[in-house]
Amino acid sequence: MKTAVIIPTPLLAGQLLPAVRDFLWEFLVFGLKEARACIFAGSFFVLLLVSKHLPLFGLARYDFLCLAALALQAILLLTRVESRDEALTLCAFHVIGLALEIFKTHPAIGSWSYPEEGFLKIAGVPLYSGFMYAAVASYMCQAWHLLRLDLVDYPSYKLSVPLSIAVYLNFFTHHYFYDLRWLLLAGVLLVFRRCQVLFTVIEKQRSMPLVLAFFLVGFFIWVAENISTYLGAWVYPEQRAGWQIVSFGKISSWMLLVIISGMIVADLKQFREKKITRSPSAHG
16 A cells, blocks of 8 residues: 655645746846846837827928937947947848848839838838838847857858858748758758857756747747738838738748748857857767
């Protein structure tokens, strides 16, 4: 006959309650640091919202957003929230994003459009649109030092760089040839299968598969995209008659774009801060 072991309720509570309390506190701090990392993106959303209600005295809304984003970037630099190197990274993202925007909004492609008027445009694309891509880079740069990120088993650049280039090119070529996004996603799973991102919220270092991090960031960008289109930042063809939720398929596109973003930010941190650690297997 088995004897049941009865744990006194006060003892059980004494063990569980501190653990639950510590978890909830760490989760709260994690949320606060994530919000802090989104300072540029969050501020940009505020600009999108207020620009629909502020009197702009004849200034086009798209032009206001561009000038306001430039002022916001200057403030972050002057207050040293962002470093000069991080600002240069954001500029690179602005150029990469703007090139993609010009192609995607061309009448022959028509993936989305910017229906409002504006002076600060290139080929019909408002210059502020590049800041939406820069916001992704800003988040990654901020999260890197706020959460003390580190990458382990990062793949060889002989694999990751060509993969990232292929991902970027597919955003253009899939309009003329086969869409290789699912093949590229399979390549991402294969190349980054061992890579872990380490992060520290308070004291304890935790880990997460880098591929999962790619997906989570891509998902939340998709959520942000729904908010942005609702606020009139841009319009997809299916939204011209009225706003509707953005296709779930866009999550895969954002995930692929996040991979490119992660590569650029990781390279910056590797050369500037020596933060990437590699295991012997990562060089194979």
